Amino acid sequence: MTELEAGRAQALVPVRSGAALHRYRDVLIALIAFAVLASLPFFTGSKALLDFVIRCSAYGLFATSLNLLVGYTGLTSFGHGMFFGLGAYSFGLIMQKLGLSIPVAFVATLAVTAVIAAVIGAICVRLKDIYFAFVTLAFQMLIHSTILSWASFTGGDQGLRGGIPRPEFLGINLANHVHLYIASCALLILGLLAMRQIAQSPFGYTLRMIRDNAARASFLGIDVWRAKLTVFVLAALFAAMGGMVMALFVSGAYPEFAYWTISGEGIFINMLGGVSTFLGPMVGTVLLLLLNDTVTRFTEYHGIVLGVVILFFALGLRKGLLDFVAEWFSQRRDAGEGR
């Protein structure tokens, strides 16, 4: 991975000079992507396709936010799923118990997540490598256990029951499938764009420096702890956004959303798609969900199939799909220039 990253770091030097230009390009790509996704319902009546994109939004936001930690900062979190669950539960509980409007509940959920992530992050980001991974996992299990045992508030292992109310706001009715679909796409595109901006900003490059050599970053006057904590909280916010999309999709929140298996899926998605490109996790999400949905249609032994796929990526390609493609293209280009 280090070779790959070194290669990219070199390629990125000229990019910095045209940062503003690239920012416009990113916005343009985002607009086009949104236009394409939003026009889908006009071409197809397939509700399953829309469901698929909604789930991709939820998992995509979650996995890409995890990549901010894993790929950009070198913080391998095993407990990132807790913020996915936290987002789903906070949003569901606020809507059920307080009956606020959806945008207010959305912002309130982000605020709650930010506070909790700041507290957990302040403890975790002091640690490195496996210690960081395991303490995040421990916090995840703590949150999961809290959800299970605080049954009077969270519904325990049966989850938030009775459906999440979705009052209309600004003419948007999230109980309508197409409205929910467009709102999910908008959240996905906005979230990805925001994360892209973070990754390409000077702060994003600081994170890469911390990943490659934290001691050097520290000597250059960067407050490493603060930078790590900031990205930890930011990543938690985007994961919570994913959780909210999932809560709206299933109209509830369940303890499984905060279980370690969700974090595991996030890591797996990153492995599938690749961590050295920004869109790697998004590709991984589409790949994993496609695999999951098609394989479960045909067999209940999906575990074997997914396991073989992991082995193929881990032992065969030794990198994620988008990493592989990016490398293949650059090799082709280099070969072309050499001739």
Added chain:
Amino acid sequence: MTRTRTPGISRRSTLALMGAGAMSVAAPWVARAQAKTVKIGMPTILSGRVAQLGTSSRNAVMLEVDKVNAAGGLAGRQIEMVVRDSKGQPQEAARVARELVNTDGCELLLDGEASSGSFAVHEVARDLGVLCIHTCSEASSLTADPKQHIPNAFRCVRQGIHDSIVGGSYAAAISKAKGLKKWATCSPDYAYGRDTTGEFTLYLKRFAPDVEVISESWPKLFQPDYTEVVTKILQAKPQALYSCLWGGDLTSYIDQANIYAMFTQMEVFAVNMADYTALTVVKNLPKGIHSGNRYIKTYPSTPENAAWGDAYKAKYNEYPTNWSWQNATAVMFLAEAAKKANSTDGKKLAEVLAGLTIKCPFGADGTVTMRGDDHTLVGYAIGWGTTIPQEPYVPEVKAGDWKTIFELEAEWKKSKGYT
């Protein structure tokens, strides 16, 4: 200038691959025209710890569906089952249920999910308006809580509260006869375990007021080692023990407690013992464990029930489970409702189903009823008995009294604020 081909995949084969990929991706999303058969979708748990129960649900459904199809189908339409694994994850259960209806064109749903998954499928039924029969979730709130109530969802499952009322009165009678005053409990630490144990002791004390619970243990769900739990109970020296451990947890608990000869030192009431998945797996099944009936082919002791159990065994080479009879009953309800409504339309079926009584091998009096006001199954065979180490495992079962159940259930609903 000559061009040499770079090694790797050619453009043409890449295009072909992409085309093939697009086809395989798009194929399931192309909605199919309504066929003459009626498709019934069933999300259930076919992998992981409780896969055995999900498989036994599918088996029972297929056994009954074959009979219905041989007799002409649902209102003249042959049934085609689409059973899919949810892995026991609620978000997967919701996705699979939506996919079954939206993509596969299923017109009815049998929800073979437990616990949280059933609530997720319930929301899908609320959203899509499709007729849904829950066949595995014993959580009472699914139908007792009026907030959950929707006109198109039914529950064809035994219920925790019914088991507790019958168990409590049975245990109280034995307590009085044998003078069992000091009780201990040992149940899995999650909603089902806590609720069921709480309700059992509530009714035990109601029928036998001088009973006292002196020790409580809450092992984790799927805990592998019960040594500390067993020794804790032995030290407390209770006269009787209640447990609602189930499946693999119950069998490993019994195997481990056997080492300490626990079952000779106290009366044991294990509500989930009399299920073939537990009875046939325990290495040395102790004599005299009190248990509620989950499914055994000797209770109700009718030829219909015995014949059903044997037919299942003959087809699948194992005995049915508690989930099996519930799923089979759901198909029987659908068949009868379709006959009455002369239609497979979900709305018409739902109207007929509410309050419908059908003949059924698993009924306490040969019939079971889908109660109209809360859309839940009542009148099924429910009772308690004691085990012996070989078949028929539970030779005599004392039947529960449905009149008492209805009275106490109504009281319980009021206390929960459901009515």
